[in-house]
Amino acid sequence: MTKLPRIVAAVSMGILLLVGFGRGEDPAAKLRSDQDGLALTPPMGWYPWNEFGQEPQNEKLIKETVEALVRSGMKEAGYTYIGPDEGICFSRNASGKLTPNLARYPSGLRGLGDYVHQQGLKYALYTDAGTHTCSKAMPGTKGHEFEDMKAFAEWRADYLKVDWCNTTGQTPETAYPKLRDAQLAAGRPIVFSLCSWGEGQPWKWAASVGHLWRTTADICGPGKASWTAALKNVEANEKLSASAGPGHWNDPDMMITGMSGLSEAQNRSLFSLWCMMASPLMAGNDLRSMTESTIKILTNREAIGINQDPLGIQGRIVRKDGAAEIWAGKRLFDGSQAVLVFNPGEAPAQVQVTPGDAGFEESASLYARDLWRHQTSGPRAGSIRVTVAPKDLALLRISKTSSFPLPPIIVADSYRVVFHASGNSAQKLTQAITVKNNGSSELPLWTVSPGLPAWLSVTVTPSGKTQTFSTKVSVAGLGRGHYHAVVKADNREPISGLPMSALYYDVDLEVSGAAGGPANR
Ligand code: GLA
Secondary structure (H helix, E strand, O other), X not given: OOHHHHHHHHHHHHHHHHHHXXXXXXXXXXXXXXXXXXXXXXXXXXXXXXXXXXXXOOHHHHHHHHHHHHHOOOOOOOXXXXXXXXXXXXXXXXXXXXXXXXXXXXXXXXXXXXHHHHOOOEEEEEEEOOOEOOOOOOEOOOOOHHHHXXXXXXXXXXEEEEEOOOOOOOOXXXXXXXXXXXXXXXXXXXXXXXXXXXXXXXXHOHHHOOOEEEOOOOOOEOOEOOHHHHHHHHHHHHOXXXXXXXXXXXXXXXXXOOOOOOOHHHHHHHHHXXXXXXXXXXXXXXXXXXXXXXXXXXXXXXXXXXXXXXXOOOOEEEEEEOOEEEEEEEEOOOOOEEEXXXXXXXXXXXXXXXXXXXXXXXXXXXXXXXXXXXXXXXXXXXXXXXXXXOOEEEEEEEEOOOOOOOOOOEEEOOOEEEEEEEOOOOOEEEEEEEEEEOOOOOOOOOEEOOOOOOOEEEEEEEEOOEEEEEEEEEOOOOOOEEEEEEEEEEOEOOOOOOEOOOEEEEEEEEEEOOOOOOEEO
């Protein structure tokens, strides 16, 4: 296949997905991500609940986990969103305002967010659509939607999980859209994760509301990973493949890969299934004490490449052979196809994967790449014989060509730039952040969106696989005070031509000693 038809095929697939989702006359059917460009590939990150429950969620744990995420190579592999779950983060004061729990988070929730941003990661927070969170230890948003979403924006959250406990008399179909409106009014780009465990069938309507929605009950109680429960979530989530796509994902819950009680093969299997289902890759294990084996699994870029594919197709079971499941239907941005053979049974399985299973014509001559062994075989005509041990799987990428490009994996050295200036002189200050592409395809220059305030300008320059955002402020004419702006940039995945998730970062400017009056913007 030449490059051009691939691009056309990929773009038309994008259009099909959108049309299939019912966009058109009904403005309510528009995707939320059409407006904000967020989560066009499944969000990747870490949340503490599966391993820790409420204890000991606190600032120390989050910061240690940020360090572990960076040290282990997970950041370089694309994991980005991190923060407390139901970690007793805030209460509501007498005047109705959310106030951070400084005993657990001494830097405050904005301070913790600044720390996360400075490490080149994005900040995730948690709340509930009802009167209280599940344990009742934190207030929910009911009746306070607009002021609470303003607080999350002030704390600079980039991702918000909204739970569904204590919601008597409410329905997901009305409560979550109200929160969406409140988020839009608060004005900060935010990934909205609906957590009604499938209640209200969000896959039918929530693509215009948020970016991902839980499809199932909790995958486990805190610290109690269960292979059987995880496979139940897989079974339910698999049936919903038609509802997922760029900016709108089915979420079978945070992962349990790397928690105690699972074998290496089980860890590899669950991670591969999450990749194949285009599920959000939110790790749920203790990153500070991971084994080498877990690190290797969670950072397998070839598997992550399947998950982060820009076409955003959720794979599904196309056929069963004895106990073995053949998962396919996941065409990738370069025209190749992902195929997974899962053997949940007790005996080894031998399966013939036909070109037709993989989405090619039966006469096709194909290369197969094993994404765990990192080996390519072929080209060969006819079936590919796959042998899989019990409770294990094979994850393959099948192509007519021998090249297996990885989609872009975007990693920034920081998502926050801070300036201190004296307004008495007309200073010009510059700082840079660098943004790398750890995938294997070349990336065009990022385009900065218009609308920056007059005191701020940004230019982007390339150098190999890195691009530098030079952020310049000009203090002339500014009064004393604090200024804040969000820089947003866009890019397109070069092979498919599809938009990638928007990149944005915060700029803070403090002007002191100016002759002019105080400002606070
Ligand atoms: C619900 C969610 C979990 C977790 C807990 C916190 O059960 O589904 O993921 O956030 O609440 O109490």
